Amino acid sequence: MKKPNRADAQRNLDALLEAAKVVFGRSGVDAPVRDIATRAGVGIATVYRHFPQRAELIAAVYRREVDGCAAAAEALAREHPPFEALTHWLHRFTRLIATKRGLAASLNHRDSAYQALPAYFRVHLEPVLRSLLDAAASQGQVRDDVDAYELLRGVANLCVALADVGPGHSQRMVDLLIDGLRHGAVSGSRLRSVGR
Numbered sequence: 188m189k190k191p192n193r194a195d196a197q198r199n200l201d202a203l204l205e206a207a208k209v210v211f212g213r214s215g216v217d218a219p220v221r222d223i224a225t226r227a228g229v230g231i232a233t234v235y236r237h238f239p240q241r242a243e244l245i246a247a248v249y250r251r252e253v254d255g256c257a258a259a260a261e262a263l264a265r266e267h268p269p270f271e272a273l274t275h276w277l278h279r280f281t282r283l284i285a286t287k288r289g290l291a292a293s294l295n296h297r298d299s300a301y302q303a304l305p306a307y308f309r310v311h312l313e314p315v316l317r318s319l320l321d322a323a324a325s326q327g328q329v330r331d332d333v334d335a336y337e338l339l340r341g342v343a344n345l346c347v348a349l350a351d352v353g354p355g356h357s358q359r360m361v362d363l364l365i366d367g368l369r370h371g372a373v374s375g376s377r378l379r380s381v382g383r
Contacts, residue, residue, distance in 0.1 A: 200237060202227040207248045212285075216245055242300035249304055253311050256283045260315035270328035273319040274365055277342060280312070281361050284346040312339060323368075330371040338368075 206227035210218045220241075224231045238244035259279050263272040317335040324331040345360040 199227070199229050199233055203229060203234060203237060204248055204251050207244055208252065211245070211248065216241070240300065242298040246300040246304060250307060252283050253308055256280055257311045257315050260319055264319065264322065269319070269322035269326050273323045273329065273368075276316070276319055277338075277361060277365055278358070280316075280339070280342055281346055281357055284343050285357070309336060309339075324372070327372055329368040331373075332371075333368060338364075 203223065207223045210223045210226055214222065220231055220234050223244075224234050227234075234244070238247065256276075256279055260272075260276050263275045263279075266272070267275060313335045316339060320329060320333050320335055320338070323329040324333075341364060342361055345364060346357040
């Protein structure tokens with residue numbers, strides 16, 4: 188049997204990570220590997236070749252979602268005015284948190300595959316949010332004293348699942364938070380320094 192070329196291997200890996208995200212979201216991180224392989228259209232051996240341990244697959248799904256969220260910031264900044272770009276990105280981040288919720292139980296374990304993930308999250312998402320906030324603040328559309336990491340944590344806290352609220356609760360809470368970012372904004376306010 189001939190070895191898949193690099194492009195095929197990358198397509199298999201992308202399909203595998205997308206399938207794992209969907210299966211983990213639907214059935215939890217303990218879902219059978221067979222379900223992930225079937226959804227991805229690959230053999231179980233392919234799953235284990237890329238990810239010998241389940242923790243490695245979970246961490247890879249998480250990193251992929253973080254990467255996608257970070258990349259979205261640049262595209263949104265090109266396509267929309269600053270406040271709109273910030274709003275769209277925070278909603279995109281809210282969807283990331285929903286995905287992460289399915290992985291959260293595993294991420295709390297002491298497995299070495301997970302130890303670098305909190306730093307990965309912060310290193311990749313804090314700068315892009317800082318950039319979006321600075322652009323909106325420079326236009327006087329949001330206040331200029333918002334800490335990007337605190338805002339990431341605040342949105343994540345608003346997205347905690349509660350049994351007694353209906354669908355859409357997190358989105359509504361994030362909309363209120365976004366609206367609050369405008370309070371105290373001064374038209375023409377200067378950019379906060381990056382190091383502050």
